[in-house]
Amino acid sequence: MSILFSIESLTAGYEDKVVLRDITMQVEENDFIGIIGPNGGGKTTLLKVILGLLKPFSGRVDFSPGNLRYNQIGYMPQVAQGDTLFPVTVEDVVLSGMMHGKGARGGMGRKDKKHAGEIMEQLGLTALARQPLNELSGGQLQRVYLARAVSGSPRLLLLDEPATYVDTSFEADFYDRLRLLNERMTIMMVSHDVGMISSWVKSFACVNRSLFYHPHSKITEEDLRLYGCPIQLVTHGDVPHVVLHKHE
Amino acid sequence: MMENLFEYSFVVRSLLGALFASITAGIAGTYIVSKRLVFLSGGITHASFGGIGLGYFLGISPVLGAAVFGLGAALGMEYMSARGRMREDSAIGILWALGMAVGIIFIYLTPGYAPNLMSYLFGSILTVTYGDIIALGIISLVLIAYTALFYRTLLYISFDESYARTFTTHVDLFKYISVGLTGLAIVLNIRMAGVIMIIALLTIPANIVMLFTREYLRIIVLSTVVSFIAISAGFAVSWFINLPTGATIVTVLVLFWLTARAVRTLSRRRSSDKIKKSVT
Numbered sequence: 334m335s336i337l338f339s340i341e342s343l344t345a346g347y348e349d350k351v352v353l354r355d356i357t358m359q360v361e362e363n364d365f366i367g368i369i370g371p372n373g374g375g376k377t378t379l380l381k382v383i384l385g386l387l388k389p390f391s392g393r394v395d396f397s398p399g400n401l402r403y404n405q406i407g408y409m410p411q412v413a414q415g416d417t418l419f420p421v422t423v424e425d426v427v428l429s430g431m432m433h434g435k436g437a438r439g440g441m442g443r444k445d446k447k448h449a450g451e452i453m454e455q456l457g458l459t460a461l462a463r464q465p466l467n468e469l470s471g472g473q474l475q476r477v478y479l480a481r482a483v484s485g486s487p488r489l490l491l492l493d494e495p496a497t498y499v500d501t502s503f504e505a506d507f508y509d510r511l512r513l514l515n516e517r518m519t520i521m522m523v524s525h526d527v528g529m530i531s532s533w534v535k536s537f538a539c540v541n542r543s544l545f546y547h548p549h550s551k552i553t554e555e556d557l558r559l560y561g562c563p564i565q566l567v568t569h570g571d572v573p574h575v576v577l578h579k580h581e
Numbered sequence: 582m583m584e585n586l587f588e589y590s591f592v593v594r595s596l597l598g599a600l601f602a603s604i605t606a607g608i609a610g611t612y613i614v615s616k617r618l619v620f621l622s623g624g625i626t627h628a629s630f631g632g633i634g635l636g637y638f639l640g641i642s643p644v645l646g647a648a649v650f651g652l653g654a655a656l657g658m659e660y661m662s663a664r665g666r667m668r669e670d671s672a673i674g675i676l677w678a679l680g681m682a683v684g685i686i687f688i689y690l691t692p693g694y695a696p697n698l699m700s701y702l703f704g705s706i707l708t709v710t711y712g713d714i715i716a717l718g719i720i721s722l723v724l725i726a727y728t729a730l731f732y733r734t735l736l737y738i739s740f741d742e743s744y745a746r747t748f749t750t751h752v753d754l755f756k757y758i759s760v761g762l763t764g765l766a767i768v769l770n771i772r773m774a775g776v777i778m779i780i781a782l783l784t785i786p787a788n789i790v791m792l793f794t795r796e797y798l799r800i801i802v803l804s805t806v807v808s809f810i811a812i813s814a815g816f817a818v819s820w821f822i823n824l825p826t827g828a829t830i831v832t833v834l835v836l837f838w839l840t841a842r843a844v845r846t847l848s849r850r851r852s853s854d855k856i857k858k859s860v861t
Contacts, residue, residue: 384747385747386743386746386747403747404748406747408744408747410741410743410744415740415741415744416617416740416741419615419616419739419740420611420615420791420794420795420796420797420800421736421740421795421797422795422796425736425740425796425797426740428733429733429736429737429740429741429744429745429748432733432734432737432745432748432749433747433748434748435733435748437731437734437749437751437755438730438731438733438734439731439732439733439734439737440733441733463796465795465796467795481744
């Protein structure tokens with residue numbers, strides 16, 4: 334396995350508040366990392382630093398091991414972002430994922446539109462191409478934002494709580510799509526639901542101010558306690574899971 | 582028809598004014614409505630009245646004063662909201678009233694009579710000069726060029742600013758230019774539509790078009806067309822039965838909007854009937 338990028342002694346936060354403290358991590362190519370941790374533990378902050386949206390206080394994200402570039406990162410933000418009443422079509426949103434490296438003119442040629450068309454077809458969005466966002470269901474919206482994140486053919490895909498768009502019943506379908514994408518790109522996905530994602534991810538990173546990398550998809554309460562990651566494990570049917578301890 | 586040169590030149594001036602006002606209403610109006618900046622635009626308009634008063638007081642062009650105040654208000658509001666340190670609607674409300682207050686004080690302090698004051702408040706095609714038309718023409722061309730050159734970038738910054746930051750480092754620059762040009766477009770329309778009514782000219786056309794389409798570029802083009810028809814009709818009506826231009830245009834626009842809503846409701850009902858029939 335080769336290294337895609339590494340995070341070295343990274344400390345980051347907002348104004349005078351430190352959210353992430355002295356984080357070091359190496360991300361391997363084609364890994365599928367579930368980023369877990371309590372609210373306010375710094376999961377989204379970590380993604381923002383990797384994206385270059387937030388400058389760290391100290392330390393750095395080093396893209397040189399895998400020759401990664403900023404325009405090779407796809408990003409799917411949390412559900413609240415983007416005004417769905419804004420007059421923009423599905424195709425326009427998918428095309429926006431290809432703006433990286435295009436410059437301010439951002440001209441979209443026939444080739445770009447054809448590529449966006451292929452992405453939309455893969456994600457079952459072709460019939461919706463000309464639809465405005467406000468007429469979409471949660472699941473459709475989720476696929477539109479995923480399409481935007483992958484239309485630029487990224488090598489690294491960052492997803493922030495992608496499951497909050499939909500009911501639990503649709504989640505499995507979405508993670509199946511991610512598994513297919515994982516053949517072509519490295520994925521880091523923030524999630525609050527360890528039990529649900531454990532059958533799709535390859536490894537876990539527990540973020541609670543500091544970061545612990547767990548190189549397997551099976552994680553126990555014992556591990557979490559060891560990592561100082563106070564979150565609950567929830568069981569889901571036939572998904573491999575661990576059973577919670579009885580509450581006192 | 583054209584008995585004399587005055588009448589001919591008046592008609593040309595009116596049509597050119599209508600054309601340029603429509604272009605600004607199409608481009609700036611679509612931006613304002615999509616980004617939900619209607620209240621902010623109202624604030625900019627009324628803040629610029631302070632500049633009109635100052636213009637009278639100093640004996641310079643009130644339009645120039647309005648442009649400076651309008652631009653200042655637009656950029657200032659953008660700066661404040663970018664810092665995220667205050668309640669935006671309250672800030673707009675304060676600026677709104679302050680602009681009017683400053684304007685009234687300056688006009689009160691200006692000795693003698695303030696000519697055409699009412700035309701700034703209510704709008705009048707009669708007082709629009711060729712200078713006003715040229716200024717409006719220039720801002721129209723700038724808006725067209727700006728939108729055409731940077732269409733995708735502007736669209737995506739408006740839609741999802743934080744995502745746009747992942748592909749361009751110029752988000753803030755574009756936002757300042759956009760809001761600045763919008764402020765200027767608003768102010769330069771004041772002569773025709775008036776401080777009180779301008780906001781309707783900029784918001785109703787885009788709202789009419791958005792009943793039927795949600796493609797951004799189409800909204801720009803079609804709301805320009807709708808504005809041109811409404812403004813021309815407003816001019817004609819106000820000319821023939823001698824009504825204030827701004828008020829007439831706004832009334833025409835609202836009638837258009839009501840008609841458009843009715844048309845859409847009927848067409849939706851018909852298409853849902855069709856679906857029902859095809860099901861049974």
